[in-house]
Amino acid sequence: xxxxxxxxxxxxxxxxxxxxEKFEQHGNVTGVDVxxxxxxxxxxxxxxxxxxxxxxxxxxxxxxxGSDLGGRNLRxxxxxxxxxxxxxx
Numbered sequence: 001x002x003x004x005x006x007x008x009x010x011x012x013x014x015x016x017x018x019x020x021e022k023f024e025q026h027g028n029v030t031g032v033d034v035x036x037x038x039x040x041x042x043x044x045x046x047x048x049x050x051x052x053x054x055x056x057x058x059x060x061x062x063x064x065x066g067s068d069l070g071g072r073n074l075r076x077x078x079x080x081x082x083x084x085x086x087x088x089x
Contacts, residue, residue: 002030003057004079008046010034011070016047023049026063027056048079 007019016032023029031050034043051057057078065076 001054002050002052003054005049005051005057005061006046006075006077006079007049007064008075009072010043010045010047010074011072012043012045014043014047014070019047019049022064022069023051023060026051026060028052 005023010019014034016034019034020029020032023032028051029049030052032047033049034047036042037044049060051060061076061078064074067074067076
């Protein structure tokens with residue numbers, strides 16, 4: 001089973017392909033999901049990357065956390081499972 005990685009503080013102009021290429025330097029990427037705002041359709045400034053090999057994912061986290069991409073310092077760490085519902089009642 002692979003590992004899901006949270007990538008924060010990404011440039012709003014970043015594409016899924018650019019993010020995939022950045023992480024593929026460390027191993028096989030099985031999925032990239034740039035999170036978009038539902039109302040505006042614009043990127044929200046964070047994304048999730050799934051990597052096939054957990055060891056490669058750990059190497060990517062170590063290498064890319066704090067690195068510069070498009071003038072912004074990336075925040076890269078293992079994604080946490082969401083707890084509870086969220087949303088409005």
